[in-house]
Amino acid sequence: MRKSRVHGPLVERARRGDREAFDALARDVGDQCMAIAFRILRDVDRADDAVQSALISAWRQLGALRDPDAFEPWLHRILTNECYAEARRRNRFRAEIRLIPLAAHIDSQDILTINDRDQLDRAFRRLTLEQRAVLVFHLYVGLPLPEVATRLGIPLGTAKSRFHRASAALRASLNADARVSANSQERTA
Amino acid sequence: MSATRDPDRLIKAFLAEGPDELSSRSYDAVRGVVDHTRQWMVVGPWTEPQIVDATRWVLAAAAIVMAVVLVIRFAPAISVGPEPTSSPTPAESTSASASPGSIPTAGSIVPSATGSPTGAQPAVPLPTSPYTLVTSPGRYVVTDTVTRTPISFYLPQGWQDMQGIIVLGEQPAVWDNRGAFSTWIVDRVFQDACHWSGTARRVGTASELSDALAHQSGREEGVPQSVTVGGVPATLVVLSVAPTFDETVCDGGILRNWPDAAGATRGGWRSLAGQIDSVYIIDSPGGPLVITASVMSNASQADKEAVKAMVDSIQIGSN
Numbered sequence: 001m002r003k004s005r006v007h008g009p010l011v012e013r014a015r016r017g018d019r020e021a022f023d024a025l026a027r028d029v030g031d032q033c034m035a036i037a038f039r040i041l042r043d044v045d046r047a048d049d050a051v052q053s054a055l056i057s058a059w060r061q062l063g064a065l066r067d068p069d070a071f072e073p074w075l076h077r078i079l080t081n082e083c084y085a086e087a088r089r090r091n092r093f094r095a096e097i098r099l100i101p102l103a104a105h106i107d108s109q110d111i112l113t114i115n116d117r118d119q120l121d122r123a124f125r126r127l128t129l130e131q132r133a134v135l136v137f138h139l140y141v142g143l144p145l146p147e148v149a150t151r152l153g154i155p156l157g158t159a160k161s162r163f164h165r166a167s168a169a170l171r172a173s174l175n176a177d178a179r180v181s182a183n184s185q186e187r188t189a
Numbered sequence: 190m191s192a193t194r195d196p197d198r199l200i201k202a203f204l205a206e207g208p209d210e211l212s213s214r215s216y217d218a219v220r221g222v223v224d225h226t227r228q229w230m231v232v233g234p235w236t237e238p239q240i241v242d243a244t245r246w247v248l249a250a251a252a253i254v255m256a257v258v259l260v261i262r263f264a265p266a267i268s269v270g271p272e273p274t275s276s277p278t279p280a281e282s283t284s285a286s287a288s289p290g291s292i293p294t295a296g297s298i299v300p301s302a303t304g305s306p307t308g309a310q311p312a313v314p315l316p317t318s319p320y321t322l323v324t325s326p327g328r329y330v331v332t333d334t335v336t337r338t339p340i341s342f343y344l345p346q347g348w349q350d351m352q353g354i355i356v357l358g359e360q361p362a363v364w365d366n367r368g369a370f371s372t373w374i375v376d377r378v379f380q381d382a383c384h385w386s387g388t389a390r391r392v393g394t395a396s397e398l399s400d401a402l403a404h405q406s407g408r409e410e411g412v413p414q415s416v417t418v419g420g421v422p423a424t425l426v427v428l429s430v431a432p433t434f435d436e437t438v439c440d441g442g443i444l445r446n447w448p449d450a451a452g453a454t455r456g457g458w459r460s461l462a463g464q465i466d467s468v469y470i471i472d473s474p475g476g477p478l479v480i481t482a483s484v485m486s487n488a489s490q491a492d493k494e495a496v497k498a499m500v501d502s503i504q505i506g507s508n
Contacts, residue, residue, distance in 0.1 A: 015228075017228060019220075019223055019224060022223060023216075023220050023223070026216060026219055026220075027216055030211035030215070030216060030219075031209055031210045031211055032209075033211065034208060034209065034210060034211040034215075035207070035208065035209035035210075038207050038208050038209075039204055039207060044208060047208075048211070048212070048215055051211055051215065052215055052218055052219050052222075055219045055223075056219060056222050056223065056226065059219075059223045059226060059228060060226060060227075060228055060229050061228075061229060062228055063228055063229060064229070112202050112203060116199055117203060117206075120199065120200065120203040124203070135204070139200060139201055139204055140201075140204040140205070167197075167200065170196070170200050170203075171196045171200075174196050174199060175196075
């Protein structure tokens with residue numbers, strides 16, 4: 001996914017209060033922000049709210065951004081914090097949604113089987129938000145871990161540790177696939 | 190292990206799935222806020238002060254002197270002897286005092302393998318992920334943690350569960366689909382659906398909610414009707430929005446009927462121009478229990494009938 005764009009001129013104009021420039025900037029980065037936010041939150045509406053909040057925060061705080069070429073990493077940090085806030089804000093009240101696997105339906109043309117998807121989804125939702133963020137920026141956005149650490153404002157060791165734990169949990173969920181599938185069959189009997 | 194079972198590849202494939210576009214409505218909402226929001230003034234740029242070594246020593250010495258003075262000044266106040274017994278501190282509670290707000294009552298959703306529109310049986314599991322097509326028709330039940338009132342319904346092929354909102358269609362966003370069905374506990378409603386900011390007011394009973402929705406400004410008025418849904422008495426309020434309605438004039442560019450649990454600026458139940466929401470309201474111990482069945486005014490007859498069939502199949506309190 002990694003696409004780094006140069007936003008400097010638009011950022012410069014937006015910093016001076018040019019709303020048209022900010023609108024263009026938002027439309028340039030919004031899709032990527034949505035993709036990232038969804039993958040951290042696994043919820044379209046929450047991701048949508050987080051992106052909107054991040055863009056509005058970015059507009060308000062744009063004057064504090066010293067290097068216009070650093071707009072994207074700066075926005076990603078705001079976005080990640082908005083994702084954390086969004087998840088915590090709503091978790092207090094949200095009804096619990098139990099995720100249950102479907103009896104196997106395997107499409108041989110697809111890399112992921114339904115069971116893979118379900119096991120990964122369950123395991124992913126058990127990760128902390130901070131682990132999810134590292135995983136998404138590293139494996140989905142395609143940033144190296146030192147850049148992920150910088151972008152999220154955490155030490156490299158912390159980024160490595162979160163990534164290791166997150167990927168281990170996801171791998172373990174795939175290894176448990178057969179067992180869970182068997183249990184699922186048992187419950188449906 | 191074959192190449193296709195490489196865990197890293199599977200994890201990357203999993204992460205690659207999902208939406209990667211922000212809707213134009215969201216861009217418009219951001220633009221709407223930006224147009225009325227000033228940027229923060231920044232005084233600076235902020236720089237780290239350059240402190241020479243001598244200055245560091247002077248500051249350190251001053252800090253030590255200040256600390257000594259404070260200790261001497263407040264020494265008598267420091268008690269000596271056994272610590273006083275502290276009174277028990279109540280455990281922090283967010284749920285007891287905080288209002289749950291309006292929440293989709295998506296709890297456990299389980300279908301019946303052989304369910305029919307009129308039967309209710311417990312069931313084989315349903316896959317729920319953000320976009321899970323319901324591949325096996327059957328009777329499903331939603332139970333929530335607030336009312337503990339099971340609501341079951343027959344779900345035919347072609348519907349999918351989107352985090353608690355059941356939609357007719359296969360698009361990744363709720364509003365891009367052809368119909369929707371959802372259940373809520375609603376305790377606040379906007380007095381004005383269009384200029385909703387700051388107009389949320391609390392409702393405690395089904396009649397208060399139906400009255401508030403029927404008279405909600407910013408949309409066409411609805412008339413409460415007494416009906417029976419799922420075998421229990423309910424009030425139906427049909428909320429409709431004219432197809433020509435311009436949502437961009439509304440707060441945040443959206444029309445909102447009630448806010449979400451956290452009172453966020455965009456959550457809760459919203460309507461689009463041309464949307465028709467049949468809102469069924471039932472009194473429950475946890476507050477007004479709401480079932481929405483929605484279609485667009487230009488929906489096909491088949492889609493309208495599909496949504497109506499969902500409502501007709503509802504059973505409440507039986508599992």
